[in-house]
Each structure stands twice: as structure tokens, then as C-alpha cells.
Amino acid sequence: MGENRLAVSAIDLAGNVSRPQEQLLIVDRSPPPTAPIQLAATLSSAGTELELQWQADANAHTYHLYRSTQPITEVGSLPPLVRNLTDTRFVDFEVNLAQTYYYALTSVSPAGVESLVVSENLNLTMISARGGTAAADDxxxxxxxxxxxxADPTLRLAVTVEVTPISEQPLPPFNQAEALANGDRQFQAVSQSGLSFTEMLSQMATVAIPYPARETPESIRVYALVEDDWLKVEGVRINKNQQKLKFKTDRLTRFRLAVPQSKPWDPNRDSQVDIFDLVAVANDFGKSIYDNLNSVGNRLGQTGVSLEGDLNDDGKVNILDLVAMAKQTFHRGIYDDLGEVGTEFGQTGGLMSNDLNGDGQVDIFDLVSAARKRKPKLIGDINEDGYVDVFDLALIAIHFGEKYELDQPAIATAPAIVQRQPQGWVALNCDSADKSAMVSLSLTAQLAEVLKGYQFTLSYDPALLSVLQIQEGDAFDGDGFGFEPQSMGTGQAKFAAVNLSRLEPDVSRIDREMVLAEVIVQIHGDREQALSSIGLEEVVLSNPQGIRIPVLSQQAGPEPEVHQFALAQNYPNPFNPETWIPYHLSVDSQVKISIYDSAGKLVRRLDIGLQPAGDYQSQNRAAYWDGKNTLGEQVASGVYFYTIQAGELTDTRKMLLMK
Known part of the structure; x- marks a missing residue:
């Protein structure tokens, strides 16, 4: 290793030695510190081979080329497709149609030592006129x-799918919504001509993009980059089983996932502040974006084997581990973003892609905006101070019950018409033996799953009673945060509470009766009339995943009204394109509504699920039909019939769709 001086002399038969000739030899067994860049490919004129090219690496003597059906982050035991290439191009003759490949390169030193650094992967799929799928690993x-x-059967494309691609050219400003982190996908291709394929597709292709687990999929919009503008994609469908958004496209371009610009205190972005937003904060309560950094910082100076916080495994926890954790915690692209802003720093006027706040100049405020975009975000950090604490809960409480008007979703989904089976019951009870003017009511529940938070609304006749106080019950064992929203109308009271415990969910409470809340009321007039005026208008319960727990409910007062089974006329009628189907149930029943065309062919079935006896007249209770068939396609104008099946009872009515 290192420098070596070689001296060579000649000796004749008489033993005379010539003057030595010296040569300096440098033997370096260290691997090249870099890898080739700008790996790209073109398609042969026959469309059967891929020609790969890349930019030479100054530290390389030769190159190893790798190919795999999975992303290549390290070569390990993966054998190279070809070794010791001296040229910066290679033709791959053995390429299968509709098979996604990943290509990567490593540099090799003159001593034959391979670099530990792997080049960026090139994702390629060869598609013919027969079709196929190009995919990315996510x-x-x-x-x-x-x-x-x-329509040309001889045309073939080499299709590339990139996740969160880096654009070589400045992208048009995106002001339509809030782009999701890592939400961009780039689809592009080259044809046999060697040029980028920019034509419209002959027929629509289907795109599937995963959405973040913590986002409400109904709130996500998809935008396509068309020429120099971002256009919203219509007809996006949600596949919750695969956790993907699916839609059709007539071009290969860049797509972006985004959500409407929502209020900070509406973290699930469903345009209303309710118990599900409170649960989102509770799930992160006590966390900080600096937790990982603190875990390393608390161990600074420690030495030993297998230390927690020793990220580089050098036997000690020091500043190098803190830097490594910072790189893991903060998005790796932050330096690229800051550098990009720096290229236009100080400029004013004109079209500037890095004027992030739109004030006509690129300055320190744009640098701060770029840094904030890359800062890790906790869903429950409402005030974005890096900590989830009581201040975030307070912001939810202040705005609880507010609703906002957002743009109509591009997602092809209807209001919920399929409901889960009830997972328990809630009941509002009063002590019949207590005849005093001050009465205590208990809201009790028994559930088949873990409760994380709840909200309920009471209505009452203010001339007959007053609500003095609502307080938490024993459901959360003292770890709850409860409050009464202030913006309630006369004759209404609301209460919400959430469990802030960071322990594992307490499954011991499943299927056990518990008290959600105690309500103290003051009766002014007739006791029976006052209690009869109390209505349990709304009970919403959430599990730890922020999913509603369906329940049956009972309330204090006299026996409920006896309802008769009936199927009412839909409204509006005629309609275009949506309508509501009201009905009445005399007993608790499993409800299905089937919709048929005039020829008697089934168009759509609405599986409503188990419903308690009662009237289902209003839009938030009646069955909803969006005018689409089971394939999600809008049906044609005409006469349709809808049949309800509730237990053993059925009835049918007619409706008219008029466009």
C-alpha cells in the first residue's frame, strides 16, 4: 500500500551492473469513493435491446454493471451483469418484455477494488403494443x-417509473393545494427513434399510486403536469385494501399527490374539526420531532459494545452519531432544496421558481420556507412547534365543531353507504329514584373494541331544564382530556374527550360496561316533560386508528315512538346525478337496497348493514345513490326501480334519472 519506488538494473555476463532505472509505483487498495452518474438508456431500432450510457467517473478504471428485478442499494452477493467495462456504454440484448429491471453501476479502481458506493438506479420496463405493466418498488x-x-404493432417503449424524482428543469409553480411529501411520480419513456415518447397514448393506461397511511384518502387530490400547468385528475378511485389511488391517463407525465389547503386544527383534512382530529393529536401526544436526536444526545460520551445511539458502530456515542441521526430525522433533500433556493437568492421580478412565498423576491424567508417543507412533521403537532402537547389540544378544543368549505374532491367516492356492524351500544340513563330538581344522567357504553375518543351532543328544551355540567366518566382512568365546546346553540350541549395515555390500548375494557360521561341538569318545570325533551342527537366514537366505532344508542325518557316499516319516495325525483332514498324501520334490521334498470338488470346494490328501528329521512340518514353502477360508471337517463330488503320485509318504488 502507498508509494513504492522500483529500481531496475541490467547485469552482463562479466558481472557489470548498469545504472539503475527508477520508477515510482503507487499501490492503492482503497475503493473508489464515487460511482458513475447520469445513467440513462435508449432503445434499439428493433426495440429488442437496451443501450445504457453513463458519465465517466474520474476515480474509476473500469465499471461493474448490475441488473436486478429489485432496487439495488448495495451489491453484496449480487453478481454483476458484466464486469470491468472500460467503455461508458453497454447494450443489453437479453431483455424480457413487461419485466421491470433496475440497473446500477459501481466504479472499480486500477487495483481491481470495487467502490462501496452504488450509482443511482435506472428503472426500466420494455412495453410492446401487446401491453404490460411498468412498476416501482413502492x-x-x-x-x-x-x-x-x-396503433402501430411494431412500436415499443422503454418506460421509466420514478418515485419522488428530481427535476432537471424548474417545475411550474404549484399553488392549487398542499403537495404531500414524497408524493410525486414521474412516468416517461423512450421509443426506437431514441427520442422521448411525448405523444398521447392510443388508449388510456391505468396508474396506481400508494397514498400515505396517515392521510385520509378521500381528501387526497391527484394533479398531472400537462405542458406548463398542473391539472387536477378526475375519476380517481380509492382501493383501501391496497392503500392505493387508481386513475386513468392518456399520457406519460409527472403526477403529484396533494391535499387541500386545510386549517391546521383539521389534521385529518376532512373539512370539519371533530373527535377524529382530537384522536390524531392524542396518538402523538408527548412526542417531539427531536425525540430521536435527544435519544442520542442523552448518551453522548458513552463507550462500549452494541451501544444504543452508536449509529456508526465505532464503540462510542459522539457528535458523529448525532449528525447521522440528524440526517435520518430531517429529510435528506433539505440541502438540495436550500441549494436550489440559493441559485436565485437575491433576485427580484420575473418568473422565479424559488420565490416560495410569492413576494416577488428570493430571500431569507424563502430559505426558511424551504427548510420548513423538509422538517419532519407529526400529525398531532397543530402549532408546528415540533412538540405535541396541551397547546395542540387547546387549538383543537377552540375550533371544535367548525366546518369548512373545500373544493369538491376529485376522488370518485360516495358518502358512506356501507356501514360496519355495530360494535356495541351507548345509553343515556337517569336515576328514576332521584326525584330532586337536580338530576344526574350517565352516558354509558359497552364496546367490542378499544375506545380512544368520543363526542356527543344533547338537545333539550331550555324552558324545562338547564345543563349545569358535563364531566368525564371512568372510561379513560384519569388519562383523558375532555371539554365542552363553547359554540353551541340554545338547547344544545356537546362534550368531547380523548385518551392521552401513551401505553398500549387497554383491552381489558372490551365488552365491559363503562361510563363515558356524567351530565348534571337542573329541572325547571314538569320532571317527566323535562326528561322527555332530552335527545341524544349525536354519538361519535373513535378507535385508536381514527376509525368510527358504529354503535346502537338508547336515551333517557319515555318509550320511543313505534315506527312502521315503509319505503318512501326518493328525493329529488327526477334527479341528476345523485339521489337519497328514505325509509322507516319498525324493528332493528339488516338493510339492503337494490337498484334495477327498466329491463330488470341489477345496476347497484347498497349494503347498508344493521340499522336500529327509526326514521331514515334526512340526507345524513337516508340511503344515498350517486347514479353509478357497480363499476363506478355513470348510468344513462331513464326509469330505475329500487327495492329495499329489511329482514323479511321488502318493498319497491320507481325513480327517474333525467340528464
Whole structure:
């Protein structure tokens, strides 16, 4: 290793030695510190081979080229497709159609030592006129049907799918919504001509993009980059089983997932502040974006084997581990973003892609905006101070019950018409033996799953009673945060509470009766009339995942009104494109509504689920039909019939769709 001086002399037969000739030899067994960049590919004129090219690495003597069906982050035991390439190009003759490949390179030193650094991967799928699917490792994919790419059966494309791609050119400003982190996908291709394929597809292709687990999928919008503008994609469908958004496209371009610009105190972005937002904060309560950094910082100076916080495994926890954790915690692209802003720093006027706050100049405020975009975000950090604490809960409480008007979703989904089976019951009870003017009511529940938070609304006749106080029950064992929203109308009272415990959910309470809340009321007039005026208008319960727990409910007062089974006329009628179907149930029943066309063919079935006896007249209780068939397609104008099945009872009515 290192410098070596070689001296060579010649000796004749008489033993005379010539003057030595010296040469300095440097033997370096260290691997090259870099890898080739700008790996790209073109398609042969026959469309059967891929020609790969890359920019030479100054530290390389030769190159190893790798190919795999999975992303290549380290070579390990993966054998190279070809070793010791001296040129910066290679033709791959053995490429299968509709198979996604990942290509990567490493540099090799003159001593034959391979670099530990692997080049950026090139994702490629060769697609013919017969169709196929190009995919990325995160589940993003684009599927072409037969003749989708062109009517020309000889045309082939080498399709690339990139996740969170870095754009070589400045992108148009995106002001329509709030882009999701890592939400961009780039689909592009080259054809046999060697040029980028920019034509419209002959037939629509289907795109599937995963959405973040903590986002409400109904609130996500998809935008496509078309020429120099971002256009919203319509007809996006949600597949919750696969956790993907699916839609059709007539072009290969860049797509972006985004959500409406929502209020900070509406973290689930459903345009209303309710118990589910409170649960989002409670799930993060006590956390900080600096927790990981603090875990390393608290161990600074420690030495030993297998230390927690020793990220580089050098036997000690020091500043290098703190830097490594910072790189893990803060998005790795932060330096690129800050550098990009720096290229236009100080400029004013004109079209500037880095004028992030739109004030006509690129300055320190744009640098701060760029840094904030890359800062890790906790869903429950409402005030974005890096900590989830009582101040975030207070912001939810202040705005609880507010609703906002947002743009109509591009997601092709209807209001919930399929409901889960009830997972228990809630009941509002009063002590019949207590005849005093001050009465205590208990809201009790028994559930088949873990409760994380709840809200309820009481209505009452203010001339007959007053609500003096609402307080938490024993459901959360003292770890709850409860409050009464202030913005309630006369004759209404609301209460919400959430469990702030960071311990594992207490499954011991499942299927056990518990008290959610105690309500103290003061009766002014007739006791029976006052108690009869109390109505349990709304009970919403959430599990730890922020999903509603369906329940049956009972309330204090006299026996409920006896309802008769009936199917009412839909409204509006005629309608276009949506309508509501009201009905009445005499007993608790499993409800299904089937919709048929005039020929008697089934168009759509609405599986409502188990419903308690009662009237289902209003829009938030009646069955909803969006005018689409089981495939999600809008049906044609005409006469349709709808049949309700509730237990053993059925009835049918007619409705008219008029466009």
C-alpha cells in the first residue's frame, strides 16, 4: 500500500551492473469513493435491446454493471451483469418484455477494488403494443392494455417509473393545494427513434399510486403536469385494501399527490374539526420531532459494545452519531432544496421558481420556507412547534365543531353507504329514584373494541331544564382530556374527550360496561316533560386508528315512538346525478337496497348493514345513490326501480334519472 519506488538494473555476463532505472509505483487498495452518474438508456431500432450510457467517473478504471428485478442499494452477493467495462456504454440484448429491471453501476479502481458506493438506479420496463405493466418498488405502477401505446404493432417503449424524482428543469409553480411529501411520480419513456415518447397514448393506461397511511384518502387530490400547468385528475378511485389511488391517463407525465389547503386544527383534512382530529393529536401526544436526536444526545460520551445511539458502530456515542441521526430525522433533500433556493437568492421580478412565498423576491424567508417543507412533521403537532402537547389540544378544543368549505374532491367516492356492524351500544340513563330538581344522567357504553375518543351532543328544551355540567366518566382512568365546546346553540350541549395515555390500548375494557360521561341538569318545570325533551342527537366514537366505532344508542325518557316499516319516495325525483332514498324501520334490521334498470338488470346494490328501528329521512340518514353502477360508471337517463330488503320485509318504488 502507498508509494513504492522500483529500481531496475541490467547485469552482463562479466558481472557489470548498469545504472539503475527508477520508477515510482503507487499501490492503492482503497475503493473508489464515487460511482458513475447520469445513467440513462435508449432503445434499439428493433426495440429488442437496451443501450445504457453513463458519465465517466474520474476515480474509476473500469465499471461493474448490475441488473436486478429489485432496487439495488448495495451489491453484496449480487453478481454483476458484466464486469470491468472500460467503455461508458453497454447494450443489453437479453431483455424480457413487461419485466421491470433496475440497473446500477459501481466504479472499480486500477487495483481491481470495487467502490462501496452504488450509482443511482435506472428503472426500466420494455412495453410492446401487446401491453404490460411498468412498476416501482413502492407499488407505483402503470398498466398498458393491448394497443394502448400506439396503433402501430411494431412500436415499443422503454418506460421509466420514478418515485419522488428530481427535476432537471424548474417545475411550474404549484399553488392549487398542499403537495404531500414524497408524493410525486414521474412516468416517461423512450421509443426506437431514441427520442422521448411525448405523444398521447392510443388508449388510456391505468396508474396506481400508494397514498400515505396517515392521510385520509378521500381528501387526497391527484394533479398531472400537462405542458406548463398542473391539472387536477378526475375519476380517481380509492382501493383501501391496497392503500392505493387508481386513475386513468392518456399520457406519460409527472403526477403529484396533494391535499387541500386545510386549517391546521383539521389534521385529518376532512373539512370539519371533530373527535377524529382530537384522536390524531392524542396518538402523538408527548412526542417531539427531536425525540430521536435527544435519544442520542442523552448518551453522548458513552463507550462500549452494541451501544444504543452508536449509529456508526465505532464503540462510542459522539457528535458523529448525532449528525447521522440528524440526517435520518430531517429529510435528506433539505440541502438540495436550500441549494436550489440559493441559485436565485437575491433576485427580484420575473418568473422565479424559488420565490416560495410569492413576494416577488428570493430571500431569507424563502430559505426558511424551504427548510420548513423538509422538517419532519407529526400529525398531532397543530402549532408546528415540533412538540405535541396541551397547546395542540387547546387549538383543537377552540375550533371544535367548525366546518369548512373545500373544493369538491376529485376522488370518485360516495358518502358512506356501507356501514360496519355495530360494535356495541351507548345509553343515556337517569336515576328514576332521584326525584330532586337536580338530576344526574350517565352516558354509558359497552364496546367490542378499544375506545380512544368520543363526542356527543344533547338537545333539550331550555324552558324545562338547564345543563349545569358535563364531566368525564371512568372510561379513560384519569388519562383523558375532555371539554365542552363553547359554540353551541340554545338547547344544545356537546362534550368531547380523548385518551392521552401513551401505553398500549387497554383491552381489558372490551365488552365491559363503562361510563363515558356524567351530565348534571337542573329541572325547571314538569320532571317527566323535562326528561322527555332530552335527545341524544349525536354519538361519535373513535378507535385508536381514527376509525368510527358504529354503535346502537338508547336515551333517557319515555318509550320511543313505534315506527312502521315503509319505503318512501326518493328525493329529488327526477334527479341528476345523485339521489337519497328514505325509509322507516319498525324493528332493528339488516338493510339492503337494490337498484334495477327498466329491463330488470341489477345496476347497484347498497349494503347498508344493521340499522336500529327509526326514521331514515334526512340526507345524513337516508340511503344515498350517486347514479353509478357497480363499476363506478355513470348510468344513462331513464326509469330505475329500487327495492329495499329489511329482514323479511321488502318493498319497491320507481325513480327517474333525467340528464
Amino acid at each position: 407499488g407505483t405502477r402503470i398498466t398498458f392494455g393491448p394497443a394502448s401505446i400506439s
